[in-house]
Amino acid sequence: MAAQIPVLESADKAADKNAAAKGRGKLFLIIIVCAALVLLGAGVGVALWLTSAAKHAPAAAAAEAPKAAPAPSGPPLFLGLDPPFVVNFDAEQAVRFLQVAVQLETRDPATIELLKTNDPVVRNDLLLLFSNQKYSQLSTREGKEALRGQALESVRKVLAGAGGHPERLEAVYFTSFVMQ
16 A cells, blocks of 8 residues: 655645635625625515504504594584473382473484484383482482483483484483472
C-alpha cells in the first residue's frame, strides 16, 4: 500500500477555497435576509387585512341586519279606547268599582292601525291589569302613575306580539279615573 504523502496546496488553490466559502456564506446570508423580508411583509399584510376586516365587519353586519324604520315625527296621534274600562276590585272587605277612560299616544299612523286591529287583545290585557289593583294603592297619585306605567308596558307587549314597534307607543293617559 502506498502511503499518502501530504501535499501542500498552492496559495492560489487555498485562496479559491476561501473565496468559495465566503461566497457561500454571503449567499446564505442573502437567502436568510430575503426570507425574513418575505415573512415580515406577509405579517404586515395579514395585520392590515385583519384591521380592515374588523373595521368593515360592523358595517357589513349592519347592512345585513334589517334596518328599523326611523321613528315618525310630527304631531301626536291619540287613540281612545272606547268604551271606558269598568272593573270591580277588593278594597278592605268592600267591593269597589273603577272606571278608567284610556287614551294611547303615538306619532305613527301604522301603530294606530295596529292598535285598532288588536283592540280586543289590548282591552283584555288592560281589564286584567285594572281588576288586579288594590284600592289603597290607587288612592294615591304615585299608585295611579305606577298603573299608567304598567298599562303602557301591557299595550307595548301587545304591539310587539303583533309585529309592531312597541317603542313607538309613547304614552298611556287616563282621561277619566273614577273609584267608587
